[in-house]
Amino acid sequence: xxxxxxxxxxxxxxxxxxxxxxxxxxxxxxxxxxxxxxxxxxxxxxxxxxxxxxxxxxxxxxxxxxxxxxxxxxxxxxxxxxxxxxxxxxxxxxxxxxxxxxxxxxxxxxxxxxxxxxxxxxxxxxxxxxxxxxxxxxxxxxxxxxxxxxxxxxxxxxxxxxxxxxxxxxxxxxxxxxxxxxxxxxxxxxxxxxxxxxxxxxxxxxxxxxxxxxxxxxxxxxxxxxxxxxxxxxxxxxxxxxxxxxxxxxxxxxxxxxxx
Amino acid sequence: xxxxxxxxxxxxxxxxxxxxxxxxxxxxxxxxxxxxxxxxxxxxxxxxxxxxxxxxxxxxxxxxxxxxxxxxxxxxxxxxxxxxxxxxxxxxxxxxxxxxxxxxxxxxxxxxxxxxxxxxxxxxxxxxxxxxxxxxxxxxxxxxxxxxxxxxxxxxxxxxxxxxxxxxxxxxxxxxxxxxxxxxxxxxxxxxxxxxxxxxxxxxxxxxxxxxxxxxxxxxxxxxxxxxxxxxxxxxxxxxxxxxxxxxxxxxxxxxxxxxxxxxxxxxxxxxxxxxxxxxxxxxxxxxxxxxxxxxxxxxxxxxxxxxxxxxxxxxxxxxxxxxxxxxxxxxxxxxxxxxxxxxxxxxxxxxxxxxxxxxxxxxxxxxxxxxxxxxxxxxxxxxxxxxxxxxxxxxxxxxxxxxxxxxxxxxxxxxxxxxxxxxxxxxxxxxxxxxxxxxxxxxxxxxxxxxxxxxxxxxxxx
Ligand SMILES: Cc1cc2nc3c(=O)[nH]c(=O)nc-3n(C[C@H](O)[C@H](O)[C@H](O)COP(=O)(O)OP(=O)(O)OC[C@H]3O[C@@H](n4cnc5c(N)ncnc54)[C@H](O)[C@@H]3O)c2cc1C
Ligand SMILES: Cc1cc2nc3c(=O)[nH]c(=O)nc-3n(C[C@H](O)[C@H](O)[C@H](O)COP(=O)(O)OP(=O)(O)OC[C@H]3O[C@@H](n4cnc5c(N)ncnc54)[C@H](O)[C@@H]3O)c2cc1C
Ligand code: SF4
Ligand code: SF4
Ligand code: FES
Ligand SMILES: [Mg+2]
Numbered sequence: 095x096x097x098x099x100x101x102x103x104x105x106x107x108x109x110x111x112x113x114x115x116x117x118x119x120x121x122x123x124x125x126x127x128x129x130x131x132x133x134x135x136x137x138x139x140x141x142x143x144x145x146x147x148x149x150x151x152x153x154x155x156x157x158x159x160x161x162x163x164x165x166x167x168x169x170x171x172x173x174x175x176x177x178x179x180x181x182x183x184x185x186x187x188x189x190x191x192x193x194x195x196x197x198x199x200x201x202x203x204x205x206x207x208x209x210x211x212x213x214x215x216x217x218x219x220x221x222x223x224x225x226x227x228x229x230x231x232x233x234x235x236x237x238x239x240x241x242x243x244x245x246x247x248x249x250x251x252x253x254x255x256x257x258x259x260x261x262x263x264x265x266x267x268x269x270x271x272x273x274x275x276x277x278x279x280x281x282x283x284x285x286x287x288x289x290x291x292x293x294x295x296x297x298x299x300x301x302x303x304x305x306x307x308x309x310x311x312x313x314x315x316x317x318x319x320x321x322x323x324x325x326x327x328x329x330x331x332x333x334x335x336x337x338x339x340x341x342x343x344x345x346x347x348x349x350x351x352x353x354x
Numbered sequence: 355x356x357x358x359x360x361x362x363x364x365x366x367x368x369x370x371x372x373x374x375x376x377x378x379x380x381x382x383x384x385x386x387x388x389x390x391x392x393x394x395x396x397x398x399x400x401x402x403x404x405x406x407x408x409x410x411x412x413x414x415x416x417x418x419x420x421x422x423x424x425x426x427x428x429x430x431x432x433x434x435x436x437x438x439x440x441x442x443x444x445x446x447x448x449x450x451x452x453x454x455x456x457x458x459x460x461x462x463x464x465x466x467x468x469x470x471x472x473x474x475x476x477x478x479x480x481x482x483x484x485x486x487x488x489x490x491x492x493x494x495x496x497x498x499x500x501x502x503x504x505x506x507x508x509x510x511x512x513x514x515x516x517x518x519x520x521x522x523x524x525x526x527x528x529x530x531x532x533x534x535x536x537x538x539x540x541x542x543x544x545x546x547x548x549x550x551x552x553x554x555x556x557x558x559x560x561x562x563x564x565x566x567x568x569x570x571x572x573x574x575x576x577x578x579x580x581x582x583x584x585x586x587x588x589x590x591x592x593x594x595x596x597x598x599x600x601x602x603x604x605x606x607x608x609x610x611x612x613x614x615x616x617x618x619x620x621x622x623x624x625x626x627x628x629x630x631x632x633x634x635x636x637x638x639x640x641x642x643x644x645x646x647x648x649x650x651x652x653x654x655x656x657x658x659x660x661x662x663x664x665x666x667x668x669x670x671x672x673x674x675x676x677x678x679x680x681x682x683x684x685x686x687x688x689x690x691x692x693x694x695x696x697x698x699x700x701x702x703x704x705x706x707x708x709x710x711x712x713x714x715x716x717x718x719x720x721x722x723x724x725x726x727x728x729x730x731x732x733x734x735x736x737x738x739x740x741x742x743x744x745x746x747x748x749x750x751x752x753x754x755x756x757x758x759x760x761x762x763x764x765x766x767x768x769x770x771x772x773x774x775x776x777x778x779x780x781x782x783x784x785x786x787x788x789x790x791x792x793x794x795x796x797x798x799x800x801x802x803x804x805x806x807x808x809x810x811x812x813x814x815x816x817x
Contacts (some may be wrong), residue, residue: 097615117572117573117577131529135628137621137631138529138621167627180529180566180572181568181572182569182572240711309613309616309617309630312568313594313753313754314595314612314616315609315610315613315616316610317609317613319604320604345705348605349604349705351704351705
C-alpha cells in the first residue's frame, strides 16, 4: 500500500499525485517507470516517475485519465492509497552532453519528459522544450519545465495558446534555425511517429519513450514487445527509450489497439 | 500375493463437460478408504527403487505404510522431513517419469503404486484436518538472510532457514507470493488455497514477505548488505518467454503463455469486477507440448474457446507435458496437431491474427536431447483459421539479477552458475536455485535446491 500525500489537477483529465514510496524514490533515475495497481482486482499499469524526493521518500506521478485503470487512479484522494507500486522499472535515460537538445512532449508525455529535461540541462546541454497539445487547457507542466529550458515553445492545434500548429512544426522551426544534436520525443505513439519521420529527414539522432501495453513490467509476459531495428524488443526491460528511427511505429500503434 | 492383485486406484475427477465451465480442481482427491487400499499395494520394498526416482529421495514406502496403518498424520510428518510442499508436488510432479517410473510393479507388468495421489492425500488430510503440526524451530540466532523470489525454491529455502533460527525476508517482484505456483499453474490443477496454506504457515513462523520489491531494481545488492543481510538466496525463476521469431508473431491475438496465464491466474482477467482485459478466442491454437502448453489450452477451453488445439512439432510420445495433463486435455475436447510447426501468422486489416500457416513435420534422427528431431516435409504446408495463438515454446532465465550484479557468473544460457553441492554462486554470499539455475525445470527440483542451499548457507554462516 502506498499512500497518496498530495494531489493536483493539471487539467480536467490530468492529475499529479505525490505518492509515498521511499525505496523507489531512492533508487530511481530519469526515464524509469513504475507499475501501479489502484485497488485489489485492479489492473497493473505503467506510469513514469516524473519526479522524486529522496528526503520525503516520495515519487511524483502524472496521470492522464484515458480509461478504466487510469481513471481509478485519478479518482484517488490524498490519504487514500494505491494498492501496489513497484519499480523503478526500465532502463534509465542515457544522459550526456551532446550540445543542443530539443525535448518535445505531447499531452501527458510531458510528465516523463520533465526529468529528462532536468537531467539534460544539468549535464550542460542547451535545452529547447516544445510542448504540444490540442488546446490551451491541455498544456501541462509549463512552469515546471521553464527553469530547466533555455527556451520553451508552445504549440496548440487550435492556436488557443503559443503558436498554432503541430509539435512537428515547432521542432522543424528550431531545426531550420540552428544545429540540433539530439531530439527527445515523448507522447502519443502517433506523435512520436511523425517527429521521428521529420528528424529522419534531417538525420538528427532521436530518442523516443514507448508507452506500450504492459502487464508485469519485468520481462515476464512479452505484452510490451515492439520491433526495433527489425528485432523484437521488450519495452519494459530493453526500453522504454529507443532510437526512434529504428522503431516500427505502425506495428506499435496496431498493438496498442489490442483491447479496443 | 493378495496386495499385488489389487488394481491401481482411479482418481475421482470432475466430469469434463462440467469442468470446462469452471475453474474447479479436476482431480478430487482420494477418499481415506481408497487411499488406505492403494497404500496396501505398496510392498515396502527392501531396496525401494521408487525413492531413487524421486529427485529429493522422499521416504516413499515410509509415508505410504503410515497411510496403510491409517496414521495419516505420521505419513505427513515423513513427507515433511524431505519436502516443503508435498500437497503441491503430489499434484504437479511428473510422477510417471520420476518416482512411479521405478516402482517394482512395472516388473510385474502392472500399474505402479499411485505415489503422487497418496502424497497428495496425506498432505491434504493434514491441511484439512486442522492438525497441522507447528514445526520445531531453533532459537533465533539474529542472522538476517534474504530470499529473492517466492516460487517453490524460495519458499522451501525460507522454511528451512526460519526453522534453523534465521531472520528471513522474502522479496517478491509481483504483488502475490508463490511464483509460478500462483501466476502460472491454473486453479483447476493447483488451487491457490493449497499454496496459501503453506505461505501462511511460513508467515506464522516469522518469515517476512515483502511484495512489490524487485531486487536489482528497488533494492540493490549493496542495499541488501546495508540492511544487514548476511546471505542471499536467488530463486528468481525462468520468467522470460521465448518467441519463435516467425513472421506475424506480433499481430494482435498472438501472445506468450506467460501473458495469457498471468492475465487470467494472477490478474483475474475474465472474472467480473477484475479490470485486466483478456482476448477470448473462438479458435485457439497453443504452440508447444509442455505443461505450460497444456495449462494454456485447457484454460482457453474454460474461457469459452469452441476449438482449442495444441500444435506440436514432434509426436505425442515426445511431448514433455505430464501424461495426466495430456489425458485431461483430450477429455476436455482439446485437439492435438502433432508433427506440425507454425511458420507464419496472417491477420486481418486491423492486425488481428486470423490464420496460422503450419509446416508438416516428420521425425528424423535423435538429437542431442535423445529425442527424434522433427524435420519439415517439403511442400507440406497448410493454413488453419485461428483467432488466438498462445506461444508456449519455453522460457529463458530471468536476467534481472544477472544484469544487476555483473560480478555474478552466468552460463551462456543465462543461468546462474553454482557449485552443485552447495548451490553457492561465484559471489560467496549469494546462493541460487530453481529455474534461475536450471532453466525451465520442475517444482520438486526447485524445492530441493532451496533445501540444499539452506543447509549449505547455514553451515557456512554458523562456521
Ligand atoms: C513506460 C510507460 C510509461 C507511461 N507513463 C505514463 C504516465 O506517466 N502517465 C500516464 O498518464 N500514462 C502513462 N503511460 C500510459 C498508461 O500506462 C496508459 O494510459 C494506461 O495503462 C491506460 O490504462 P487504462 O485502463 O486507463 O486505459 P484503457 O481503458 O485500458 O485503454 C485506454 C487506451 O490506453 C491504451 N492502453 C491500455 N493499456 C495500456 C498500457 N498498459 N500502457 C499503455 N497504453 C495502454 C489503449 O490502447 C487504449 O487506447 C505509460 C505507459 C508506459 C508503457
Ligand atoms: C504454466 C506452467 C506450468 C508448470 N507446470 C509444472 C508441473 O506441472 N510440474 C512441475 O514440476 N513444474 C511445472 N512447471 C515448472 C515449475 O513451475 C517451475 O520449475 C518452478 O516454479 C520453478 O520454481 P522457482 O522457485 O525457481 O521459480 P518461480 O516459480 O518462477 O518463482 C520465481 C519468482 O521470483 C520472482 N522474481 C524474479 N526476479 C525477481 C527479483 N529480481 N526480485 C524479486 N523477485 C523476483 C518472480 O516474480 C517469481 O515470483 C510449470 C511452469 C509453468 C510456467
Ligand atoms: S516429490 Fe514428486 S517425485 Fe518425489 S515422491 Fe513425491 S510425487 Fe514422487
Ligand atoms: S517401488 Fe513401488 S512397491 Fe516398492 S516401495 Fe516403492 S512404491 Fe512401494
Ligand atoms: S510488460 Fe511483461 S514483458 Fe514487458
Ligand atoms: Mg485498462
